Amino acid sequence: MTRTLQLAAATLRPRRAIPGQHMLDVSVTTMRVHPGDLDLYRHVNNGVYLQMMDVARSNFLADLGAFGLLNERGWYPVVASSTVAYKRSLKLWDRFEIHTRVLGWDERIVYLEQAFWRDGHRYARGLVAGRFLARSGERVSGPDVVALLEPxxxxxxxxEDVAGWADALGISYRA
Structure with a gap:
């Protein structure tokens, strides 16, 4: 539940935009592992990584100053697909960073990488295929979102690995 509340705070009361932050720049979110993040094996539950990534993506948008622009148009982000590869285990009270960056986009999707770092070591890497929808239910193209945020x-x-992943899942744009 704490990550859900953290996401609500990051979305409804976003942190201040970073002057000069660009879409292709890395956004850093710092967190600490809480008791509610753990599974029975005493490391972060795989589903909690996804919740942490949600918070970091909201912070990424906040760093760009994107929330006002998106809200004016009634656009909001959703996840079309995601995957996470785990290298090391995060444990109770560990402090870590999530580095979020845009890898590219096509007519449908904005592709992001979200890497979990602690003490100079990568603990996990997530790939996210993000979509944007309008409140009317219409899909918003990746290029339209990018043009809004950084013309x-x-x-x-x-x-190559991300393009292959998107093709294998059938989420990449096909003319």
């Missing part, structure tokens, strides 16, 4: 930004080429 004239060219899409970088997706890393």
């Amino acid at each position: 004239e930004l060219a899409a970088p080429e997706l890393p």
Whole structure:
């Protein structure tokens, strides 16, 4: 429940935008492992990683100053797909960072990487295929979202592993 409340706070009362922050810059969210994050094996439950990633994505949007712009248009983010690869276990009271960055986009999806770091070591890496919807129920294209937040930004080429992941799941844009 604490991560749900943390997400509500990050979304309804976002942190201040970072002057000069760009869409392709890394956004850093610092957290600490709480007792409610643990499973029976005394490390962070795999589902909690996804909740932590939700909070970090809200912080990413806040760092860009995006909430006002998105709200004006009635647009909001949703997850189309995600995957996480775990390398090390986060344990009770560990302090760590989530580094969130946009890897690229296509006509449908904005692709993000979210990496969990502690003491200079990567503990987990998440890939997220994010979509934006309008309150009317219509889908908003990736390029339209990017143009709103950072006009004239060219899409970088997706890393090969991310493009392969998107193709394998059938979430990438097909003309």
